[in-house]
Amino acid sequence: MSDPTRPFAAGPGGLKLALLGYGKMGQTIAQLAPARGFEVRLTLDIDTNAGGQAITRESLKAIDVAVDFTTPDAAVDNIRRVAELGVNLVVGTTGWHDRLEEVRSMIERSGVGMVYAANFSIGVQLFYRLARAAAKEFAPFKMYEPYLTEAHHRAKKDAPSGTALELKRQVQPLLGAREIPVASLRAGAIPGTHEFGFDSEADTVILRHTARSRQGFAEGALYAARWVVGKKGLFSFSDILEAK
Numbered sequence: 270m271s272d273p274t275r276p277f278a279a280g281p282g283g284l285k286l287a288l289l290g291y292g293k294m295g296q297t298i299a300q301l302a303p304a305r306g307f308e309v310r311l312t313l314d315i316d317t318n319a320g321g322q323a324i325t326r327e328s329l330k331a332i333d334v335a336v337d338f339t340t341p342d343a344a345v346d347n348i349r350r351v352a353e354l355g356v357n358l359v360v361g362t363t364g365w366h367d368r369l370e371e372v373r374s375m376i377e378r379s380g381v382g383m384v385y386a387a388n389f390s391i392g393v394q395l396f397y398r399l400a401r402a403a404a405k406e407f408a409p410f411k412m413y414e415p416y417l418t419e420a421h422h423r424a425k426k427d428a429p430s431g432t433a434l435e436l437k438r439q440v441q442p443l444l445g446a447r448e449i450p451v452a453s454l455r456a457g458a459i460p461g462t463h464e465f466g467f468d469s470e471a472d473t474v475i476l477r478h479t480a481r482s483r484q485g486f487a488e489g490a491l492y493a494a495r496w497v498v499g500k501k502g503l504f505s506f507s508d509i510l511e512a513k
Protein backbone atom coordinates (compact mmCIF):
# COMPACT_ATOMS: atom_id res chain seq x y z
CA MET A 270 0.00 0.00 0.00
CA SER A 271 1.15 3.53 -0.75
CA ASP A 272 2.14 6.02 1.94
CA PRO A 273 -1.17 7.31 3.36
CA THR A 274 0.39 10.68 4.18
CA ARG A 275 1.47 11.37 0.59
CA PRO A 276 -0.93 13.53 -1.42
CA PHE A 277 -2.51 11.86 -4.43
CA ALA A 278 -1.43 13.00 -7.85
CA ALA A 279 -3.98 15.26 -9.48
CA GLY A 280 -4.74 14.56 -13.10
CA PRO A 281 -7.33 14.28 -15.81
CA GLY A 282 -10.04 11.66 -15.46
CA GLY A 283 -10.14 11.99 -11.66
CA LEU A 284 -12.64 9.99 -9.63
CA LYS A 285 -16.12 11.50 -9.54
CA LEU A 286 -17.45 12.22 -6.07
CA ALA A 287 -20.92 12.89 -4.68
CA LEU A 288 -20.81 14.75 -1.36
CA LEU A 289 -23.78 13.91 0.86
CA GLY A 290 -23.84 16.70 3.44
CA TYR A 291 -22.31 20.06 2.66
CA GLY A 292 -21.60 21.34 6.16
CA LYS A 293 -18.18 21.87 7.72
CA MET A 294 -16.77 18.51 6.58
CA GLY A 295 -18.44 18.44 3.16
CA GLN A 296 -17.00 21.87 2.36
CA THR A 297 -13.51 20.95 3.61
CA ILE A 298 -13.53 17.85 1.38
CA ALA A 299 -14.78 19.88 -1.61
CA GLN A 300 -11.86 22.30 -1.19
CA LEU A 301 -9.25 19.55 -0.97
CA ALA A 302 -10.66 17.17 -3.58
CA PRO A 303 -9.30 18.77 -6.82
CA ALA A 304 -5.75 18.85 -5.44
CA ARG A 305 -6.08 15.13 -4.65
CA GLY A 306 -7.29 14.15 -8.12
CA PHE A 307 -11.06 14.08 -7.51
CA GLU A 308 -13.87 15.88 -9.24
CA VAL A 309 -16.89 16.82 -7.11
CA ARG A 310 -19.90 16.23 -9.38
CA LEU A 311 -22.75 16.45 -6.87
CA THR A 312 -23.29 18.07 -3.48
CA LEU A 313 -26.47 17.40 -1.50
CA ASP A 314 -27.58 19.19 1.64
CA ILE A 315 -30.67 18.83 3.80
CA ASP A 316 -32.50 21.41 1.66
CA THR A 317 -32.08 19.30 -1.47
CA ASN A 318 -32.03 15.83 0.08
CA ALA A 319 -34.62 15.61 2.87
CA GLY A 320 -35.29 11.92 3.52
CA GLY A 321 -32.67 10.97 0.91
CA GLN A 322 -35.00 12.00 -1.95
CA ALA A 323 -32.25 13.44 -4.17
CA ILE A 324 -30.29 10.17 -4.25
CA THR A 325 -31.55 8.71 -7.53
CA ARG A 326 -30.22 6.64 -10.42
CA GLU A 327 -30.07 9.84 -12.44
CA SER A 328 -28.22 11.95 -9.83
CA LEU A 329 -25.64 9.21 -9.13
CA LYS A 330 -25.06 8.47 -12.82
CA ALA A 331 -21.28 8.63 -13.42
CA ILE A 332 -20.47 8.90 -9.68
CA ASP A 333 -17.59 6.65 -8.55
CA VAL A 334 -17.88 7.18 -4.78
CA ALA A 335 -20.40 8.92 -2.48
CA VAL A 336 -19.00 10.51 0.68
CA ASP A 337 -21.43 11.05 3.57
CA PHE A 338 -20.79 13.60 6.33
CA THR A 339 -24.36 14.39 7.42
CA THR A 340 -26.22 13.69 10.64
CA PRO A 341 -26.90 10.50 12.62
CA ASP A 342 -30.55 10.55 11.48
CA ALA A 343 -29.78 10.99 7.78
CA ALA A 344 -26.77 8.72 7.34
CA VAL A 345 -28.41 5.27 7.40
CA ASP A 346 -31.13 6.25 4.87
CA ASN A 347 -28.46 7.77 2.64
CA ILE A 348 -26.36 4.58 2.88
CA ARG A 349 -29.37 2.41 1.96
CA ARG A 350 -30.27 4.50 -1.09
CA VAL A 351 -26.70 4.81 -2.39
CA ALA A 352 -26.00 1.09 -1.89
CA GLU A 353 -29.23 0.07 -3.65
CA LEU A 354 -28.03 2.10 -6.65
CA GLY A 355 -24.75 0.14 -6.70
CA VAL A 356 -22.43 3.04 -5.78
CA ASN A 357 -19.53 2.65 -3.32
CA LEU A 358 -19.40 4.81 -0.21
CA VAL A 359 -17.26 6.47 2.42
CA VAL A 360 -19.17 7.36 5.60
CA GLY A 361 -17.71 9.74 8.18
CA THR A 362 -20.96 10.62 9.96
CA THR A 363 -21.01 9.51 13.59
CA GLY A 364 -23.83 8.56 15.94
CA TRP A 365 -25.27 5.62 13.93
CA HIS A 366 -22.80 2.81 14.78
CA ASP A 367 -25.39 1.04 16.97
CA ARG A 368 -26.98 0.14 13.56
CA LEU A 369 -23.74 -1.28 12.14
CA GLU A 370 -25.14 -4.82 11.64
CA GLU A 371 -28.17 -3.45 9.76
CA VAL A 372 -25.79 -1.47 7.53
CA ARG A 373 -23.53 -4.50 7.05
CA SER A 374 -26.41 -6.53 5.66
CA MET A 375 -27.44 -3.66 3.34
CA ILE A 376 -23.90 -3.46 1.99
CA GLU A 377 -23.55 -7.21 1.55
CA ARG A 378 -26.97 -7.53 -0.10
CA SER A 379 -26.26 -4.77 -2.60
CA GLY A 380 -22.70 -5.92 -3.42
CA VAL A 381 -21.06 -2.49 -2.99
CA GLY A 382 -18.02 -1.42 -0.96
CA MET A 383 -18.13 0.95 2.01
CA VAL A 384 -15.49 2.37 4.36
CA TYR A 385 -16.63 3.95 7.63
CA ALA A 386 -14.87 5.57 10.56
CA ALA A 387 -15.77 7.74 13.50
CA ASN A 388 -12.49 9.47 12.79
CA PHE A 389 -10.66 9.61 9.47
CA SER A 390 -7.54 11.21 10.96
CA ILE A 391 -4.52 8.95 10.52
CA GLY A 392 -3.14 10.39 13.79
CA VAL A 393 -6.26 9.17 15.61
CA GLN A 394 -5.91 5.70 14.15
CA LEU A 395 -2.34 5.62 15.54
CA PHE A 396 -3.65 7.06 18.83
CA TYR A 397 -6.01 4.03 19.10
CA ARG A 398 -2.99 1.73 18.86
CA LEU A 399 -1.07 3.70 21.52
CA ALA A 400 -4.16 3.65 23.75
CA ARG A 401 -4.41 -0.15 23.48
CA ALA A 402 -0.72 -0.47 24.38
CA ALA A 403 -1.19 1.89 27.38
CA ALA A 404 -4.25 -0.07 28.57
CA LYS A 405 -2.22 -3.30 28.55
CA GLU A 406 0.59 -1.67 30.55
CA PHE A 407 -1.74 -0.16 33.17
CA ALA A 408 -4.11 -3.12 33.51
CA PRO A 409 -2.21 -4.87 36.35
CA PHE A 410 -1.89 -1.64 38.39
CA LYS A 411 -5.29 -1.18 39.99
CA MET A 412 -4.34 2.10 41.70
CA TYR A 413 -4.57 3.81 38.29
CA GLU A 414 -8.13 4.62 37.22
CA PRO A 415 -8.68 5.00 33.48
CA TYR A 416 -10.90 7.74 32.01
CA LEU A 417 -11.76 9.33 28.65
CA THR A 418 -12.58 12.93 27.84
CA GLU A 419 -13.55 14.56 24.56
CA ALA A 420 -14.20 18.18 23.51
CA HIS A 421 -15.79 19.45 20.27
CA HIS A 422 -17.39 22.56 18.77
CA ARG A 423 -20.82 23.58 19.98
CA ALA A 424 -22.62 22.37 16.79
CA LYS A 425 -21.61 18.71 17.10
CA LYS A 426 -24.84 16.77 17.51
CA ASP A 427 -23.77 13.47 19.12
CA ALA A 428 -22.13 13.01 22.53
CA PRO A 429 -20.00 11.19 23.47
CA SER A 430 -18.19 11.46 20.14
CA GLY A 431 -17.98 8.41 17.90
CA THR A 432 -14.21 8.54 18.40
CA ALA A 433 -14.54 8.36 22.18
CA LEU A 434 -16.95 5.42 21.87
CA GLU A 435 -14.57 3.64 19.48
CA LEU A 436 -11.64 4.29 21.83
CA LYS A 437 -13.64 2.86 24.72
CA ARG A 438 -14.67 -0.17 22.63
CA GLN A 439 -10.99 -0.88 21.91
CA VAL A 440 -9.54 -0.38 25.42
CA GLN A 441 -12.36 -1.51 27.74
CA PRO A 442 -11.74 -5.28 27.22
CA LEU A 443 -8.05 -4.77 28.11
CA LEU A 444 -8.94 -3.18 31.47
CA GLY A 445 -11.25 -5.89 32.75
CA ALA A 446 -14.10 -4.92 35.04
CA ARG A 447 -12.94 -1.31 35.54
CA GLU A 448 -15.66 0.68 33.74
CA ILE A 449 -14.07 3.63 31.93
CA PRO A 450 -15.99 6.90 32.48
CA VAL A 451 -16.37 9.21 29.46
CA ALA A 452 -16.89 12.99 29.77
CA SER A 453 -17.95 15.25 26.87
CA LEU A 454 -17.65 19.00 26.38
CA ARG A 455 -19.31 21.07 23.61
CA ALA A 456 -18.08 24.65 23.24
CA GLY A 457 -16.87 27.19 20.69
CA ALA A 458 -15.18 25.95 17.52
CA ILE A 459 -12.96 23.12 18.85
CA PRO A 460 -12.29 20.72 15.89
CA GLY A 461 -11.85 17.76 18.28
CA THR A 462 -9.71 16.75 21.28
CA HIS A 463 -9.62 13.29 22.90
CA GLU A 464 -7.77 12.24 26.03
CA PHE A 465 -7.20 8.82 27.52
CA GLY A 466 -5.94 9.23 31.08
CA PHE A 467 -4.90 7.15 34.05
CA ASP A 468 -5.11 8.80 37.44
CA SER A 469 -3.73 7.66 40.80
CA GLU A 470 -3.23 9.37 44.15
CA ALA A 471 0.40 9.95 43.18
CA ASP A 472 0.26 11.01 39.53
CA THR A 473 -1.59 11.23 36.19
CA VAL A 474 -0.64 9.88 32.78
CA ILE A 475 -2.47 11.31 29.73
CA LEU A 476 -2.47 10.40 26.04
CA ARG A 477 -4.00 13.25 24.02
CA HIS A 478 -4.94 13.75 20.39
CA THR A 479 -5.80 17.29 19.30
CA ALA A 480 -7.14 17.94 15.81
CA ARG A 481 -5.83 21.30 14.56
CA SER A 482 -8.31 21.58 11.70
CA ARG A 483 -10.69 19.44 9.64
CA GLN A 484 -8.09 18.90 6.91
CA GLY A 485 -6.79 15.68 8.50
CA PHE A 486 -10.31 14.16 8.43
CA ALA A 487 -10.76 15.23 4.80
CA GLU A 488 -7.39 13.73 3.78
CA GLY A 489 -8.32 10.39 5.36
CA ALA A 490 -11.80 10.36 3.81
CA LEU A 491 -10.34 10.99 0.35
CA TYR A 492 -7.72 8.30 0.94
CA ALA A 493 -10.57 5.89 1.77
CA ALA A 494 -12.55 7.06 -1.29
CA ARG A 495 -9.68 6.12 -3.59
CA TRP A 496 -9.13 2.82 -1.78
CA VAL A 497 -12.78 1.68 -1.92
CA VAL A 498 -13.09 1.90 -5.71
CA GLY A 499 -13.64 -1.64 -7.02
CA LYS A 500 -14.03 -3.15 -3.51
CA LYS A 501 -17.04 -5.04 -2.13
CA GLY A 502 -17.97 -5.31 1.55
CA LEU A 503 -17.89 -3.23 4.72
CA PHE A 504 -14.51 -1.99 5.97
CA SER A 505 -13.47 0.24 8.84
CA PHE A 506 -10.70 2.78 8.20
CA SER A 507 -8.63 0.89 10.82
CA ASP A 508 -8.96 -2.30 8.70
CA ILE A 509 -7.40 -0.47 5.75
CA LEU A 510 -4.53 1.10 7.69
CA GLU A 511 -3.73 -2.02 9.70
CA ALA A 512 -3.60 -4.13 6.53
CA LYS A 513 -0.90 -1.94 4.98
Ligand SMILES: NC(=O)c1ccc[n+]([C@@H]2O[C@H](COP(=O)([O-])OP(=O)(O)OC[C@H]3O[C@@H](n4cnc5c(N)ncnc54)[C@H](OP(=O)(O)O)[C@@H]3O)[C@@H](O)[C@H]2O)c1
Nearest residue numbers: 290292293294314315318339343361362363387388389486
Ligand atom coordinates in the same frame (compact mmCIF):
# COMPACT_ATOMS: atom_id res chain seq x y z
N1 LIG B 1 -15.24 10.57 10.64
C1 LIG B 1 -14.59 11.72 10.79
O1 LIG B 1 -13.37 11.82 10.63
C2 LIG B 1 -15.38 12.95 11.15
C3 LIG B 1 -14.77 14.21 11.26
C4 LIG B 1 -15.58 15.33 11.52
C5 LIG B 1 -16.95 15.18 11.67
N2 LIG B 1 -17.49 13.93 11.58
C6 LIG B 1 -18.95 13.70 11.66
O2 LIG B 1 -19.49 14.00 10.40
C7 LIG B 1 -20.80 14.52 10.54
C8 LIG B 1 -20.88 15.90 9.89
O3 LIG B 1 -20.00 16.78 10.56
P1 LIG B 1 -19.91 18.32 10.16
O4 LIG B 1 -18.98 18.92 11.15
O5 LIG B 1 -19.66 18.48 8.72
O6 LIG B 1 -21.42 18.75 10.54
P2 LIG B 1 -22.31 19.91 9.90
O7 LIG B 1 -21.46 21.11 9.62
O8 LIG B 1 -23.50 20.05 10.81
O9 LIG B 1 -22.75 19.29 8.50
C9 LIG B 1 -23.70 18.28 8.33
C10 LIG B 1 -24.45 18.64 7.07
O10 LIG B 1 -25.30 17.57 6.62
C11 LIG B 1 -26.52 18.14 6.19
N3 LIG B 1 -27.57 17.14 6.13
C12 LIG B 1 -28.45 16.76 7.09
N4 LIG B 1 -29.29 15.82 6.62
C13 LIG B 1 -28.92 15.58 5.33
C14 LIG B 1 -29.41 14.74 4.29
N5 LIG B 1 -30.47 13.92 4.46
N6 LIG B 1 -28.77 14.75 3.09
C15 LIG B 1 -27.73 15.55 2.87
N7 LIG B 1 -27.25 16.43 3.80
C16 LIG B 1 -27.84 16.42 5.01
C17 LIG B 1 -26.75 19.26 7.18
O11 LIG B 1 -27.66 20.23 6.69
P3 LIG B 1 -28.30 21.28 7.77
O12 LIG B 1 -27.16 22.09 8.33
O13 LIG B 1 -29.18 22.11 6.91
O14 LIG B 1 -28.98 20.46 8.82
C18 LIG B 1 -25.34 19.86 7.29
O15 LIG B 1 -25.06 20.79 6.27
C19 LIG B 1 -21.08 14.50 12.05
O16 LIG B 1 -21.73 13.28 12.37
C20 LIG B 1 -19.69 14.54 12.66
O17 LIG B 1 -19.65 13.96 13.95
C21 LIG B 1 -16.74 12.83 11.33
